[in-house]
Amino acid sequence: MAKETLSAHELNKYTYCPYQWYYEKIYGRAELRRMRKEYLEELGLEDSTTANFIRGENFHRKLYRQYRLRRLLWKIALLALLILILAFWVMQYVHV
Secondary structure (H helix, E strand, C coil): CCCCCCCHHHHHHHHHCHHHHHHHHHHCHHHHHHHHHHHHHHHCCCCHHHHHHHHHHHHHHHHHHHHHHHHHHHHHHHHHHHHHHHHHHHHHHHCC
8 A cells, every 4th residue: 555645854855856756756766776877887987976077077168168159259249340440440531
């Protein structure tokens, strides 16, 4: 017979992450750990800490590339604006 009441601990777990609570109820904690271990092995990672570190490193590398691209585009736009201003200034004095 299934348990019909929830403890305060279970409510807290549900509030934190409903998916985690649900999957723990369906599969059990031991099975979820086994599945996670298999997943990490498929990726060639030792543990979840390493996986999180690699994901974080990839995130920050992508963010840094975007930052550098924005800086480059800003410099190009500023240079183009300066060239246009210079061209307009030269054209005014050449025709006078």
